Amino acid sequence: MSACPAYDCAVVGGGVMGCTTALWLARAGMRVVLLDRGSLCREASGVNAGTLTMQMTRAALIPYAMRGWELWRTTADWLGMDVGTRVLDGLSVAYTEAEVGMLEARASSRRAAGAPVELVDAARARDIEPGLGDGVRLAGFCPVDGFVVAYLTGRAYRGALLAAGATLQEGRAVTGIDPVDGGFALGTADGGRVEARRVVLAGGVWIQEMASWLGVRLPIQCLVNQLVVTERLPPVMRTILGVANGKLSLKQFDNGTVLVGGGWQGIGRGDPRDGGAEIVPENVIGNLQLAVHAVPRLRDARVLRVWLGYEAETADAMPVVGRLPGFDDAWVIGSVHSGYTSGPYIGRLLADAILERELERPLFDPGRLAGR
Amino acid sequence: MPDAIDLLVLGAGPAGAAAALAAAEHGARTVMVDEALAPGGQVYRAPPMDHRQLGQRALEPEHRDGEALRRRLQCSGVEVATRHRVWSLLPGFRVHAIGPAGHRAWVARAVVLATGTTERVVPFPGWTTPGVIGLAAATILLKSQGAVPGERVVVAGCGPLLAAVGAGLVKAGRAPVAVVDLAGRGEWLRALPAMAARPDLVRRGLGWLAALRRAGVPLLSGHGVVAVEGDTRVTAVRIAPVASDGTPRAERVARRLEADALVIGHGLVPATEATRLLEADHRFVADAGGWIPVLDDDCATSVAGLFAAGDGSGLAGAAAARLQGEIAGLAAARHLGQLDEGRYQHTVAPLRQGLARARRFGQAMARLTAPRPAMVGTIAADTVVCRCEDVTRAEIETAIASGAREMNQLKAWTRCGMGPCQGRMCAETAASLLARHVGGREAAGQWTARAPLRPLPLADMVGEFGYDDIPMPEPAPP
């Protein structure tokens, strides 16, 4: 490797995690190259539901999600573009005895973690969400909620990254990384080579593969989440609506389309990450039934599109954000539950760590999961 | 529970029907699915019920052929599932549809896709005004409802459907104001040698032209529509002479035709949602209508057990569709082990010869309607390209300038193609606009196909259910 590599840092993977990290590194004056094998934010970070919900975020991640929520509200200031963020009331409802129990437990742990969740009865829930159908026994209400129009993410980050002086290499897949004197050499699918002093692995569900290039075993499970969107409808609801078991995430965008999600799974043919995941029609139908149960007026809508996205999950369902074990200058970021919400914050934290700044909150040591 | 079958045929047009009949004849347990009320597809679309009940003879030869086809299907072993929309197609061939009685699902060992085409309209100012309808759509109106789109109709665009619709209007007692053809005389002349392959169809075409002439309908070749006037309804159509690339010739003045309807079409585009959903290989062939699945001589796609036939696999017209469908059906029977190699080769040989002949004619017709990429260059900045989402050319150009380099990013950044037509109306225009910046249609790529293949009413999807019926997965982590 040449004495002075072309870049101070190479970020591999241009989702919300990689883009945010790259952005703050570039703004701090580093020479940054961001490589993605496709277009920016076209995997999880561009196809996710865009919900900024506290009631579906793991309690331990609430402080991060609250900061992320704040950042999404102000993208015009720090990202240079409005990404359609809306602040809405959040409601998580319980229909059965078991769900009431879950709701009470989940609400109290989230409240303890700093999310302003309040339990309300059915009548109050109906005031907050007039679109609700019958059967609600109890609801969790949280005014810190809302959504982002996720498919605009890449557009916003792209402009900001270029303005910050980062080098963008889209359509350029990294195929391997070798530690070399003074840094790392990245091999790319087009036969090229990129050298950088530091490397950040931000490949979403593919960080497992990326870590393996450097000899680190980092087991990451790949969830295949299904989402369903309807055609435009007159207003049928006004909240971000979920069910206590986490199996519904429902909202209506400004344009009238309604997005139905909740982590109902598609399946992979083999490992979905290698290409080839498919919808499970029964799960599409089940998810829609739950949505119609919650907001009966949805029955009159038409479904336009069902799609899949890949979400990373570790064995303890907690993030991996920090140094790759055994390396001073290789970092990894990903597998964050509700990671879109907290992405702008966690990516910035990692940039702070790389820049050796004091951290506002701790990272999530990959070492606890990694092997060799 | 899904029904286990040998072969599922999607699309009951000439291609699908021929495939289903051929496979069933060799013992394949075959189901043919179509969303229309009756089998026949676009060309053999069934006339309205009351016409038939009135005992009216179907006058057009297509009606006769269509009735014959429907009778043959009735006496065949093919199970025909009309009024069923296939919304999901998965590998291993699990097929999900919704019909009048709710969900249906099949597991099929082989699939023939014969999904036909959608229509291309290159936008121009006023193209979304009520009273503007597609040329192919007008044939449906005429055929299935015996209806006309207006009192004073201008028929415009390109290809043989122009004269067919024009003559259809004459017959319906509403001779069009004019028939405006993008193609110049030269283009038709170039098509002549290939047309000789089907003297019967040439005779019909000449018949349509004669009917138009007798009715005194002006036939303006080498002309295109530059704008439609009217706010809530078409009041006039402005036309101008065009160069051979379809762009208006600046030095020539536009003419104004008073009209209350415009029927316009710039060709057909193979409907490849289903082959894309199953991730078959595709290639871009402008003369065949655009992106088409890669097929071998046996109509097999790159996915084992998946076959494609008809205009959905490349434009070649109804006669070719029927022959190709038959080959696909036989190839599927061979794949299923119901037809041995020797008999297969023996049976398909004459079909292949016929197909080559039919294709010469069909492809010559298709070439008359091949995309003229320069036309999209003349779309005005404020003209809407995606009518469902109201996305203008200027918005598309801005997104491209901000770094959208392929179709899916372009869609995400503009919403172009996200509306109820699921991108069927605007994909061609958007891709052609993007192609100008990224070096061609291949580089621009295609929108990822997703279920449902058609918009689906939620009421049909969910049916009647109670909370306990919902197949609830494990709760999310606390």
Ligand SMILES: Cc1cc2nc3c(=O)[nH]c(=O)nc-3n(C[C@H](O)[C@H](O)[C@H](O)COP(=O)(O)OP(=O)(O)OC[C@H]3O[C@@H](n4cnc5c(N)ncnc54)[C@H](O)[C@@H]3O)c2cc1C
């Ligand atoms: C369907 C779905 C719905 C979701 N809904 C929500 C929600 O409502 N709210 C919420 O907070 N979170 C949600 N999430 C989670 C959230 O989307 C993710 O946590 C987050 O977007 C992950 O970001 P990422 O940058 O780690 O990964 P990604 O966005 O997946 O980015 C990884 C990038 O790496 C690139 N890459 C991969 N391999 C290579 C290679 N070899 N070379 C170069 N580049 C490579 C990929 O192309 C990709 O762009 C959802 C997730 C899914 C899938």
Ligand SMILES: Cc1cc2nc3c(=O)[nH]c(=O)nc-3n(C[C@H](O)[C@H](O)[C@H](O)COP(=O)(O)OP(=O)(O)OC[C@H]3O[C@@H](n4cnc5c(N)ncnc54)[C@H](O)[C@@H]3O)c2cc1C
């Ligand atoms: C609107 C229209 C009108 C036309 N009119 C004429 C004409 O008058 N004369 C002429 O020579 N040519 C006409 N053409 C050209 C014509 O399409 C072809 O030459 C011929 O019909 C091709 O036959 P095919 O079997 O390939 O497809 P088609 O005849 O188009 O049949 C395809 C069938 O697939 C069905 N289908 C597709 N997707 C699904 C799904 N997801 N679920 C259920 N069903 C599905 C459709 O309902 C349709 O019946 C027309 C084309 C169009 C689009």
